[in-house]
Every structure is written in structure tokens, then in C-alpha cells.
Amino acid sequence: MNTLLKFRSQKGAAVIEFALVAMLLFTIVIAMAEFSRAWMLLGVMNGAVRVGARYAAIVPDVENRLDDVTAKVKDVLSASHIPDEDSQVEVAFGGSPSIGTPITVSVIVTFHTPFGNLFPRLQELHLTAACSMRREI
Secondary structure, eight states, X not given: OHHHHHHXXXXXXXHHHHHHHHHHHHHHHHHHHHHHHHHHHHHHHHHXXXXXXXXXXXXXXXXXXXXXXXXXXXXXXXXXXXXXXXXXXXXXXSSSSXXXXXXXXXXXXXXXXXXXXXXXXXXXXXXXXXXXXXXXX
């Protein structure tokens, strides 16, 4: 009889333990999903800057068409549902824009996470991608 009372007194312990472990488990699963989303975004950004750098390398008179290069990068980003206000595109020349000089296209995208309430430093992360190509024209 004494052992029966002992088991009855710990009846709710399993529920409390499950609640604590489940909270940790769900946090880990959500963190993995957010990391995967950020990794996918980096892949999209790398593709976008590659398209922009390739366009800048082959278009004639690129120094007067920087808006076109920026538009190419933002088109790729918007196809993946990344808003224009969350991205900044920059085009840099390695010296004078002549044949063989490098052109670097970089993009910074603000990644919003749902962990901002728990960890304020994780509310907005700034992800960066860049690509350089040599001028062909």
C-alpha cells in the first residue's frame, strides 16, 4: 500500500517533465527551420549576384547602366519573394571599367527571424553575398 501512495504522488511529474522537454524540442525544431530558411536565402542571394555580375561584365557602357545591373539582381530576389526594401545592391569597379578589370556586385538582405522576442540580437540578421567577374566588353 505504501508503494501505491508513492506512485500516486508523482503522477503529475511526467506531465511537467514532458512540458519542459517539449518546449526545448520545439525551440530546436523551429531554430533548425529558420537556419534552413537563412541558408536557402543565401543560395538565392548568390544566384542573384552572379546574374548581376555576369550582366555587368558583358553589357557595354556599364558605368551608365548601374540601375540595370541593380534591377537584374532585384528581379532574381523578387522572384523568390524577397521584398525590395529588405535588400541593398552595390556595384563596385576595380579601377577604370575597361576590359579585364573586375566588377563586384554585392547584396545585403535583412533576414527577419521570429526569435527577436527571446533574443533581441537575432531579430534582424544582415546576410551578405558578393560575386566578381572581369569585364568582357
